[in-house]
Amino acid sequence: MATRLAFGVGGAAEGIKNNGFDYFLLFFYSQILGVPAAMVGLALILALVVDAVSDPVVGYWSDNIRTRFGRRHPFMYGALIPVALVYFLTWNPPSGLAGNELFAWLLAMTILVRLAFTMFEVPSTALAAELTQDYDARTSLMSFRYFFAWFGGLSIQILLLWVLLQNDFTNLAGWHTYGLVASICIFAAVLICALGTHRHIPHLKPPPDTRKLTLGTVFREIIETISNRSFRALFLATLCGFIATGISATLNQYINSIFWGFDPQQIAGLTVAVYLSAVLALVLAPVIGRTFGKKRGAIYTGIFAFTIAPLPVLLRLLGVLPPNGTEALYYFVLCVTVFDVALIIAYQMLAASMVADIVEDSEIQTGRRSEGIFFAGISFIRKLSQGAGVLTASVILSIAGIVAGTSPELVSETSTRSLGLGYALGVLTSWTLMLICISFYRISRETHDENLSRLRALEGAQESGPGSQ
Structure with a gap:
């Protein structure tokens, strides 16, 4: 249960970020800060283009990396501070920025938020296939993950609308405080997920055998x-x-x-x-x-x-x-x-x-x-x-x-x-x-x-082969 909770709490980080980006980012930058809505949409689209490259790259990288902390946890720990910091800065731009300068800030922050969350979300979610091979236990793991994603995103949304803004969407201080509270919650969720699953590192799957990797090999x-x-x-x-x-x-x-x-x-x-x-x-x-x-x-x-x-x-x-x-x-x-x-x-x-x-x-x-x-x-x-x-x-x-x-x-x-x-x-x-x-x-x-049985048979054959000669 401790592992399920730790793995699940990691979903709260993504839930909070998705809730903010899906429901409030366009409104905040266009209606409150004055950036044209079309420009905000452009920033989000350009960040999505970055995602198209970063998501598979990080996924492949975390499948093949070799470290003393395994394949996934180096990314999770590495993302700990960036995910919280860039999300905070997204909702707290420097005072005095306007027009093109504010658009440039928004573009930079949306790209950095996407990259930072990819570094955490992809490797941490991939743990579901490594923490257990049991058919039903994996459903339980992902159930906790999605529960906390919904719970975290919804809680921060209610906090923003009912407490921080105080029925005034132009309350800039409320938006800034939202950025601070959300980033702290994101930091805590990532930390709990990384630390709570850390003890399983020795039992997680190893990377593939070392081989020469070229760009063509990677894409193939x-x-x-x-x-x-x-x-x-x-x-x-x-x-x-x-x-x-x-x-x-x-x-x-x-x-x-x-x-x-x-x-x-x-x-x-x-x-x-x-x-x-x-x-x-x-x-x-x-x-x-x-x-x-x-x-x-x-x-x-x-x-x-x-x-x-x-x-x-x-x-x-x-x-x-x-x-x-x-x-x-x-x-x-x-x-x-x-x-x-x-x-x-x-x-x-x-x-x-x-x-x-x-x-x-x-x-x-x-x-x-x-x-x-x-x-x-x-x-x-x-x-x-x-x-x-x-x-x-x-x-x-x-x-x-x-x-x-x-x-x-x-x-x-x-x-x-x-x-x-x-x-x-x-x-x-x-x-x-x-x-x-x-x-x-x-x-x-x-x-x-049947797949698990075949893999166990292959592993047994590989282990017994060298020793029998």
Whole structure:
């Protein structure tokens, strides 16, 4: 349990960073500091380009490095101070910067934040495949990881909105304090994860045999690794799944305020309720994985969750639900949200655990363990697909004719219905494609056990060979 907690707490660092970048960075730099929104978007896109290179490089590097602290922990300890420092500086730019100078600061900080978090996130998440080879224990590990990611991100978000800003989004001191508190929490999460898993270093998998590495060899091995059929299935499923997540996250405020007509206090209640969702998912994911297996469990959970998600919107469009402004409507949406988000988190936990099981399957094919590359690939596509989700949501808003900043009561009935229909269709389409992609994943409990048996036989043959001569 101590190992699960330590590994899981590491997810809080990424959760806090993702929450800040996904929900607040654009608003802070454009609305508060005056950088044009298009320029903020450009900075985020350029940082994503850096991620496209850094993620696989760090993953490959951490798979092959040789140190007395193993393959993963040197990166985790090395990222400890940079991840906290650059995140703090992102929300505390030097006073007096404006215009192009402030854009340059934002660009530098977003790139450095991405790089620093890649140095921690990719190697630390790859530990899931090394700390245990047990099929169900990996689900438990990733369940703790995702639980703390949701818990950490949500807690800091509530602290910012309810305490630090004091109902004033122009409260610059509140934003600066947020940067300080968030960076301290990130530092603590990384430290706990590194120290809490440190004692396992002697028992973790060793790097491959020393060989001459050229640029061509590196790219050849990366391509050979990611050509694994099950990895391609998860890669595409993650792309579609997080496009849906990006649509939901971007349109969340619009759906709650315009489509449902909820007031800020009711929306805050929905946000706090997600705590319960995270707890439910922590319990559900391991049970579902043990009962159905990860692939079938993920598909069943996905079908259930992604049917529930747009259901209230579709029922409203059909005129079935109580009218806006009634308590019955609010509590119905609240209950649906709690259980639906719980199922979505549980799906993410199962899918993340499925990545770990690809490691042995790939080792059979290539003769190398490539945990870092696999988790780096999933990490990058998650970042890319969330951006695609935001773009899709922007198209939905444009078609519905809703302009950012429009008061809910001024939105026409036609635009409201278009918003709801676009949201429902966008989410359903993305999640349907996700479930189709994940159906091509080929590793079951039985396949995983067979892979472990084959690897043990190969290791035994290698150990007995030299000694028998």
